[in-house]
Amino acid sequence: MRILLTGAAGFLGSHLCDRLLADDHEVVGLDNFLTGSPENLSHLDSHPGFTFIRHDVTTPFPTTGKVEAVLHFASPASPSKNHPLGYPNLPIETLMAGAHGTHHCLELCQQQGARFLMASTSEVYGDPDVHPQEETYWGRVNPVGPRSMYDEAKRFAEAMTMAYHQKHGVDTHIARIFNTYGPRMQVDDGRVVPNFLSQALRNAALTVYGNGAQTRSFCYVDDLIDGLVRLLMADSHEPVNIGSPNEITIREFAELVNQLTGNQAGIVSMPDDQLGDDPQRRRPDIRRARRLLGWEPQISLEDGLARTIPYFRGKLGL
Amino acid sequence: MRILLTGAAGFLGSHLCDRLLADDHEVVGLDNFLTGSPENLSHLDSHPGFTFIRHDVTTPFPTTGKVEAVLHFASPASPSKNHPLGYPNLPIETLMAGAHGTHHCLELCQQQGARFLMASTSEVYGDPDVHPQEETYWGRVNPVGPRSMYDEAKRFAEAMTMAYHQKHGVDTHIARIFNTYGPRMQVDDGRVVPNFLSQALRNAALTVYGNGAQTRSFCYVDDLIDGLVRLLMADSHEPVNIGSPNEITIREFAELVNQLTGNQAGIVSMPDDQLGDDPQRRRPDIRRARRLLGWEPQISLEDGLARTIPYFRGKLGL
Numbered sequence: 099m100r101i102l103l104t105g106a107a108g109f110l111g112s113h114l115c116d117r118l119l120a121d122d123h124e125v126v127g128l129d130n131f132l133t134g135s136p137e138n139l140s141h142l143d144s145h146p147g148f149t150f151i152r153h154d155v156t157t158p159f160p161t162t163g164k165v166e167a168v169l170h171f172a173s174p175a176s177p178s179k180n181h182p183l184g185y186p187n188l189p190i191e192t193l194m195a196g197a198h199g200t201h202h203c204l205e206l207c208q209q210q211g212a213r214f215l216m217a218s219t220s221e222v223y224g225d226p227d228v229h230p231q232e233e234t235y236w237g238r239v240n241p242v243g244p245r246s247m248y249d250e251a252k253r254f255a256e257a258m259t260m261a262y263h264q265k266h267g268v269d270t271h272i273a274r275i276f277n278t279y280g281p282r283m284q285v286d287d288g289r290v291v292p293n294f295l296s297q298a299l300r301n302a303a304l305t306v307y308g309n310g311a312q313t314r315s316f317c318y319v320d321d322l323i324d325g326l327v328r329l330l331m332a333d334s335h336e337p338v339n340i341g342s343p344n345e346i347t348i349r350e351f352a353e354l355v356n357q358l359t360g361n362q363a364g365i366v367s368m369p370d371d372q373l374g375d376d377p378q379r380r381r382p383d384i385r386r387a388r389r390l391l392g393w394e395p396q397i398s399l400e401d402g403l404a405r406t407i408p409y410f411r412g413k414l415g416l
Numbered sequence: 417m418r419i420l421l422t423g424a425a426g427f428l429g430s431h432l433c434d435r436l437l438a439d440d441h442e443v444v445g446l447d448n449f450l451t452g453s454p455e456n457l458s459h460l461d462s463h464p465g466f467t468f469i470r471h472d473v474t475t476p477f478p479t480t481g482k483v484e485a486v487l488h489f490a491s492p493a494s495p496s497k498n499h500p501l502g503y504p505n506l507p508i509e510t511l512m513a514g515a516h517g518t519h520h521c522l523e524l525c526q527q528q529g530a531r532f533l534m535a536s537t538s539e540v541y542g543d544p545d546v547h548p549q550e551e552t553y554w555g556r557v558n559p560v561g562p563r564s565m566y567d568e569a570k571r572f573a574e575a576m577t578m579a580y581h582q583k584h585g586v587d588t589h590i591a592r593i594f595n596t597y598g599p600r601m602q603v604d605d606g607r608v609v610p611n612f613l614s615q616a617l618r619n620a621a622l623t624v625y626g627n628g629a630q631t632r633s634f635c636y637v638d639d640l641i642d643g644l645v646r647l648l649m650a651d652s653h654e655p656v657n658i659g660s661p662n663e664i665t666i667r668e669f670a671e672l673v674n675q676l677t678g679n680q681a682g683i684v685s686m687p688d689d690q691l692g693d694d695p696q697r698r699r700p701d702i703r704r705a706r707r708l709l710g711w712e713p714q715i716s717l718e719d720g721l722a723r724t725i726p727y728f729r730g731k732l733g734l
Contacts (some may be wrong), residue, residue: 189579
């Protein structure tokens with residue numbers, strides 16, 4: 099297939115490029131490098147199957163020729179308010195990537211009869227009062243809160259995706275992506291995996307906000323990408339959770355990172371988190387993915403971190 | 417002030433025009449007549465303070481000259497899936513009125529230093545599990561459900577409004593509007609007030625879906641408009657509920673309509689409602705409006721219906 103991918107220079111986008119090209123698809127990658135990095139794609143410069151177009155998805159799309167699938171991964175994705183590229187500092191860009199960007203993708207799909215995959219997020223569940231989160235759970239999101247530019251953009255994008263499916267019969271798919279880690283993550287974007295790995299590799303104490311009892315479920319990027327590719331080809335239009343069901347507390351995770359990196363500096367607790375409305379628990383129910391896609395993660399957290407640590411070592415110049 | 421109002425030919429929009437002109441403001445009204453009606457504005461044709469521009473708010477705004485306030489009321493608003501102009505049948509137009517329309521309004525406000533009022537809705541609370549609904553309640557909305565094109569469009573619009581306030585200092589206001597009734601409602605749009613009044617004035621039995629125990633709180637349009645004008649001038653940026661706190665069951669409301677119209681045909685029960693995810697209870701907590709705006713509804717349901725019935729009689733040719 100010839101596939102258009104927005105956010106191609108991002109963490110997930112660049113891994114998707116690799117996987118789709120390895121599967122013998124042709125890939126047209128779009129990115130405006132607002133939060134994506136040219137480095138993530140530099141190894142594809144001379145790949146015959148890959149075309150890159152520098153473009154902001156909130157503006158009308160350039161002529162791309164015939165495509166058979168569109169995957170919409172363009173969006174700021176870091177919740178850090180201390181990082182200039184965190185979505186709290188790019189609220190309008192984030193909202194428009196979700197609304198205008200999704201609209202441009204779906205218009206293209208409708209015109210060309212292409213299938214669509216929307217990169218949605220576990221953040222549509224907000225700070226959930228149900229665990230683990232099934233796709234039928236409606237979520238608990240503050241529409242005017244400090245994360246609303248991201249959460250509401252993605253919820254809007256899901257609603258628009260369903261609208262094009264139901265109104266125009268577009269072959270749409272919605273992936274609700276949970277925490278993912280691996281090479282090409284931004285080293286300094288304020289998320290917990292880069293924070294911990296950077297601190298550990300510099301032999302600094304890992305900063306745990308609050309009591310560390312909040313949980314996350316981390317999926318290694320290769321597993322996640324495999325789930326996304328299966329979903330793109332599936333015959334289902336409902337949202338599907340793609341992520342790891344292996345819940346771990348932030349404190350346990352910090353201890354594991356210290357163990358795998360040989361960091362002796364321990365853990366320090368800090369009051370509060372960086373941003374309000376931080377979810378206390380987050381874990382996908384992946385029964386739908388198992389049933390529809392025959393998918394579940396294969397790579398353990400230990401193995402995934404072992405593959406990720408060398409990347410961080412390189413980026414940090416250690 | 418010179419005020420731009422989108423959705424000027426709608427039910428609420430046209431009443432806002434009247435009130436703002438009566439207050440000696442100049443009004444520039446925008447509408448594309450997708451769901452609004454030219455009849456609602458025909459009495460203003462020769463009013464020196466009123467300018468009308470036929471325009472679709474999802475496309476870039478025409479040159480309007482200097483404005484000091486923008487009020488965004490353009491959106492399909494009927495949940496009827498049986499009416500061609502119900503938002504389930506206009507999902508993409510509805511989503512874009514909330515996203516693209518709100519964006520165009522806020523860009524204009526930022527450029528001109530104008531204040532902004534977003535017409536949001538009680539639907540941001542979805543099918544609430546908290547009663548009455550305070551503004552701090554985050555809501556319970558299905559992002560891919562049959563009402564999601566409206567609910568998520570309005571939640572997105574709120575998030576974008578807060579983004580322009582926080583990022584660019586735009587003087588923004590968010591009204592969460594609850595059920596409102598009065599002259600110029602669409603007679604056939606499937607909402608409960610037009611349904612009941614039309615049936616009663618034709619001496620037909622009123623159709624109650626389910627057991628009729630679901631509640632609504634109906635605000636007469638003049639009261640609502642007064643709350644909106646106060647909010648526009650207020651020094652507050654958080655969402656404010658504007659609506660009646662007087663909750664009534666649908667069955668009690670049907671009985672009142674039959675009594676006021678002298679309809680003898682009674683009530684018939686029908687299984688199910690027209691659309692899924694129909695909220696069972698809906699009632700605003702208006703303490704914030706009382707405190708910030710000194711506002712609460714003044715007109716009783718009996719008085720409001722008495723002012724509305726002649727309009728329906730005229731529209732129905734009775």
